[in-house]
Amino acid sequence: MLFTEFQRIFTRIEVVHLDSETCRAEPFLADKLKWQMKMHQAGWKRGVSAGGCRNYVHFFHTNPQIQIVLTEPDTVIISLNQHCIMEPKVIGFSIYKIPTPLTETAKALFFRRVKSTINSQYTNSRQVTHRSRLEGSVYIVMPTTFEPRDEANFTLRIFSSKPIKMKLLDNPPKMTKTALVKAPPVVEVNTFKQYEAVFLQLADEHKTIDPFELQELLDACLPNDYIKSCASIDTCRQIVLSLDKKGTGRIALSDFKDLMCSLKHWQLVFRTHAREKMGVLRAERFRDALRDVGFIVPEKVMNLLVLRYMRKDGMLRFGDFVSAVMHLHRAFEIFHKSNSLRTEGVQMNLTEWLKNAFMC
Missing domain, CATH: 1.10.238.10 (EF-hand)
Incomplete structure (x- = not known):
């Protein structure tokens, strides 16, 4: 079939990526390059981690922040699946490049000042997938619903051909100052x-x-x-x-x-x-x-x-x-x-x- 004829007949192509389990099960794929996978399961909770997309600048930083570290340039596939089937939410994700690994979540000011490296499409389908070539660096992946306060559970999978590190960023409990304010010795x-x-x-x-x-x-x-x-x-x-x-x-x-x-x-x-x-x-x-x-x-x-x-x-x-x-x-x-x-x-x-x- 000529390519021009192929273009005339087909209007859309979906590329299917075989996971590591399928690759092991198929003998003819034994000598092919195998994907390595990192996975994180969590959920968007109203008032806690359902901050909505980047349009909601005051709440966006409350979404789950997953940090990934690539030691060298690699092609990665980011796949976000929602577990809500009957009433699916509009979901997607953004990726931000950072200079060094973080030990706590990035603040709201960071996301207002730094431009995202990758933005996926937002859709109410069960899965949103994006394939991209990334430099060897540290990134924050922000899986979100489009609207804040939308609750759902999700699974984030990242496939790479080379080793990759992943962890959920969170804040350890800390009291930075005393909450009770002492009355001054001499008050009005x-x-x-x-x-x-x-x-x-x-x-x-x-x-x-x-x-x-x-x-x-x-x-x-x-x-x-x-x-x-x-x-x-x-x-x-x-x-x-x-x-x-x-x-x-x-x-x-x-x-x-x-x-x-x-x-x-x-x-x-x-x-x-x-x-x-x-x-x-x-x-x-x-x-x-x-x-x-x-x-x-x-x-x-x-x-x-x-x-x-x-x-x-x-x-x-x-x-x-x-x-x-x-x-x-x-x-x-x-x-x-x-x-x-x-x-x-x-x-x-x-x-x-x-x-x-x-x-x-």
Whole structure:
């Protein structure tokens, strides 16, 4: 058949790549060059790792980041399969070249400044495949759905003729600074004078208050419903457990001053990231807001935080944010107190574990 005739008859060609299993099963392929495969299975989770495509610059960095290292130039085949068959999502991926391997995820600023090396097509088919010649270097592969918040499980396979290294980038848990802001030694008289009067009215003879009195105090002192959302009894119990150093279940005026300074700081962080609507934080911005407060958490922990605090509309209120900050503050504090040797883990008996679990 002449090539011109072939062009006239066929309008589309699909090239099928045989995997390593098929190559081993076929005797006539025994002497052919065999593909080496690396595979990663994960999923896009709403509010955690479903950041959408590059059009959504504020959320794109939250997608799974898979780092691959090529020691020399090679032709690679990147294949992204989604496991959702009944209602397939529109999926695709982007690849970014980086100078050196990373140990943590790349920040949002990186993806805004650096142009992608490869962008696949986006389609709602079960599989998206791209074949390309890559230089020997380090790359970040970003499998994504087209729209943020689309949930699905996926498998990413990378085929190469030469050895290739692959790993999922994630952030180790870290507290970069203390989340609680200490009140300055000399505070403005007008700032705390009104709070102090109400505090002393509710306090006992030792000038301390319990969670119920704290709830009443916050309800009286906080200016609006947006901030008063942190005055739930559960959050007040968390606050008292975190600030109470004597185990009495009560806090003093100095602790309350620290709390008010902290709430002011957390409100500023919350407002900075609550860009879509006043008073609510989109779950996709939750991770960055926690980072600004002082907490870096891995994806598994972030997934639990989102499951616990995200509302049905995919948003968090200020009270949810405060509760999450107090949980993390207490968890890090307990770990560091129990880890006097500064190792990666701590040992405790069941009684200590139960006590610490209820203290968070």
